[in-house]
Amino acid sequence: MARRPDAELDRRTFLRLSGVSATVVALAIAAPEDTAAARPLDGDVFSLGVASGDATDSSVVLWCRLATDPEAADGHGGMSRRRVPVRWEVSEDREFRHIARRGTALASPELAHAVHPEPEGLAPNRRYYYRFHAAGQTSPIGQTRTLPAAAEVPSHFTFATASCQHWANGHYTAYRHLAAEEPDAVLFLGDYIYEGRDHTGDIKRQGATPGEQHDYHCETLGQYRLRYALVHLDPHLQAAHRAAPWFCIWDDHEVQNNWDRSGYPRDDVEEADYRRLQAVAFRAYYENLPLSLTTRPSGPAMPLFRSFDVGGLARFNLTDVRQFRDPVPPDYPVGRDEADRTLLGAEQEAWLYDNLRSSPTLWNVVASGVVLTPFDQAGTTADMWNGFPANRQRLVDAMADSSNPVVISGDIHEHLAGDIRADYTDPDSPTVAAELTTTSVSSLGDGAPLDGGGGWLKNTYVHYNETLRGYVSVRMSPEEVVAEFRTVPYVEADDRAPIETGARFRVSSGTAGLQRL
Numbered sequence: 156m157a158r159r160p161d162a163e164l165d166r167r168t169f170l171r172l173s174g175v176s177a178t179v180v181a182l183a184i185a186a187p188e189d190t191a192a193a194r195p196l197d198g199d200v201f202s203l204g205v206a207s208g209d210a211t212d213s214s215v216v217l218w219c220r221l222a223t224d225p226e227a228a229d230g231h232g233g234m235s236r237r238r239v240p241v242r243w244e245v246s247e248d249r250e251f252r253h254i255a256r257r258g259t260a261l262a263s264p265e266l267a268h269a270v271h272p273e274p275e276g277l278a279p280n281r282r283y284y285y286r287f288h289a290a291g292q293t294s295p296i297g298q299t300r301t302l303p304a305a306a307e308v309p310s311h312f313t314f315a316t317a318s319c320q321h322w323a324n325g326h327y328t329a330y331r332h333l334a335a336e337e338p339d340a341v342l343f344l345g346d347y348i349y350e351g352r353d354h355t356g357d358i359k360r361q362g363a364t365p366g367e368q369h370d371y372h373c374e375t376l377g378q379y380r381l382r383y384a385l386v387h388l389d390p391h392l393q394a395a396h397r398a399a400p401w402f403c404i405w406d407d408h409e410v411q412n413n414w415d416r417s418g419y420p421r422d423d424v425e426e427a428d429y430r431r432l433q434a435v436a437f438r439a440y441y442e443n444l445p446l447s448l449t450t451r452p453s454g455p456a457m458p459l460f461r462s463f464d465v466g467g468l469a470r471f472n473l474t475d476v477r478q479f480r481d482p483v484p485p486d487y488p489v490g491r492d493e494a495d496r497t498l499l500g501a502e503q504e505a506w507l508y509d510n511l512r513s514s515p516t517l518w519n520v521v522a523s524g525v526v527l528t529p530f531d532q533a534g535t536t537a538d539m540w541n542g543f544p545a546n547r548q549r550l551v552d553a554m555a556d557s558s559n560p561v562v563i564s565g566d567i568h569e570h571l572a573g574d575i576r577a578d579y580t581d582p583d584s585p586t587v588a589a590e591l592t593t594t595s596v597s598s599l600g601d602g603a604p605l606d607g608g609g610g611w612l613k614n615t616y617v618h619y620n621e622t623l624r625g626y627v628s629v630r631m632s633p634e635e636v637v638a639e640f641r642t643v644p645y646v647e648a649d650d651r652a653p654i655e656t657g658a659r660f661r662v663s664s665g666t667a668g669l670q671r672l
C-alpha cells in the first residue's frame with residue numbers, strides 16, 4: 156500500500172489529546188505474550204464481530220473490539236479497566252492447520268478494548284483465515300486476502316461499494332447478500348454511523364428494540380463508542396466484515412452533519428469544543444474499524460487519505476472529503492470565488508493528482524465520500540463536489556491524464572451511474588471517466604422504485620438513478636470494468652428481502668464512458 160509520505164504522526168500530540176500512555180499504545184499494537192494473565196469473562200467477548208482491512212501484498216490489518224455488554228450506556232462495552240491479552244492467528248486454511256502468522260495484542264480500555272494487529276510477511280494475492288482468542292473464548296473466523304504483488308496483473312479483481320448505514324432506518328439486508336458474493340474487497344464510502352438523536356422511539360428497523368441508552372446526539376467519546384457498538388451488533392454487517400478486507404473512508408456523519416475544516420456547523424458549540432468533539436469522533440472511528448496504524452489520529456487530525464494498488468491492474472485512491480474542505484459560503488452560489496476554494500485541501504489535491512498522473516496501473520479509481528457528477532448546471536447540492544466546481548475541474552483534468560479513471564462514491568442514498576465530462580459547461584464535451592455511486596445500505600428506509608424516472612436523469616450524462624437500498628458489485632479485469640447495481644425491495648419490515656440487479660454497466664479499457672448491458 157502506498158502511504159502518504161507524512162503518515163508518521165506526532166505521537167506526543169496523539170497521546171496528549173487522547174489521554175493514552177505511550178506504553179499502552181505500543182502494547183495495544185503488539186503486546187508481548189506474557190504481559191497479563193488471560194482471565195475468563197462472562198458474556199460473549201466477541202459480540203462485536205471481527206474484521207480485516209487495509210490489505211497490502213504482504214499484510215492485512217486484523218480487528219476486533221472486545222465487549223461483553225456491548226450496549227452498556229458508558230460505551231465501555233461491559234469491560235473493566237483491565238487490559239486483556241488477545242491472541243490472533245492467520246491461517247492458510249479454514250481449519251487452522253497451517254498457521255501463517257500468530258501473535259498477541261493487548262486490548263486496553265484507552266482504545267475501547269480494540270486491537271489492530273498487522274501481521275507481516277504474508278504471501279501476495281491469496282486468501283487467509285483469521286481468528287482471535289481472549290478471556291478463554293475464541294472468535295468467529297474471518298476470511299481475508301492479500302493484494303497481488305506490484306509486478307502482477309491479476310485476471311480479475313472484485314469489490315463491492317457500500318455507504319450510509321443508518322442503523323435505525325432499516326435492516327442491513329444488503330450486507331447479507333454482499334457477504335454471500337465474497338468479493339475480494341469492500342470499499343466503504345462513508346456514513347458508517349449517524350451521530351444524530353434518532354436511534355430510539357419511532358424507528359424504521361422493525362423488530363428492533365433499542366434501549367433508552369441510545370437516545371442521544373453523539374458528543375462524547377463514550378457516546379460515539381456506543382453508537383459504533385450498536386452498528387457492529389448487526390449480524391449481516393458482521394458477516395460482510397468476515398467475508399473480505401474492508402477499505403474505509405468517511406463522510407460527514409462519522410463526526411457531525413455536513414462538517415468541514417472550519418468546524419462544527421452548529422451555532423451552540425464553540426470552536427474549542429468542536430475540536431475536542433472532532434478528536435473523540437476520530438478516535439472512535441479508528442477504534443472501530445480495521446484501519447492501519449498509519450491512519451491513527453492525532454487529536455483532531457487523522458491522516459485518512461491513502462491509496463493501494465491491486466498489482467498492475469488498478470490503483471485505488473481513498474480520499475478524505477471532509478477534513479480539509481473549505482466552508483460553503485452562506486450566500487452560495489451567489490458571489491462565489493471558486494478558484495480559491497478546495498474540497499480536498501492543497502496537500503491532498505497535490506497527492507491525488509500526482510498519484511493519478513504517475514500511476515502505472517491499467518485502471519485508476521478515485522473513492523470519494525460525495526458525488527462528483529453535477530446534479531444540474533445551476534450549482535445546487537453544494538455539500539457535494541457541486542459546491543466546488545473549480546476543484547472538481549482540477550480533479551477531472553488530472554483524471555483525464557490518467558489511465559482508465561473510475562470514480563466510486565456514496566452519500567446521496569441513491570444509485571447513480573454517470574459519465575464524467577471533461578467540461579460540464581460544454582454540451583459536446585468528451586467523457587473522461589465513469590462514476591459509480593452506491594445507494595445507502597439502510598439510510599432513509601425502504602425508498603421507492605424510481606422505475607427509470609430518477610431526478611438525476613435530466614442530466615444527459617446520467618444513465619441510471621434508483622432510490623432503493625443496496626450496494627454496487629464491481630468486477631475489474633484488464634479489459635473491462637463491469638458494475639452491477641444491486642437493490643433490495645425493502646429494508647424496514649425485516650431482513651429477508653431478496654437481492655435484485657437494477658442495472659449493469661460496462662466500461663471498456665481505453666474507452667471512457669458507461670455502456671449499459
Ligand code: FE
Pocket residue numbers: 318319320345346408566567568595598
Ligand atoms: Fe448518508
Ligand code: CA
Pocket residue numbers: 345346406407408566
Ligand atoms: Ca453523507
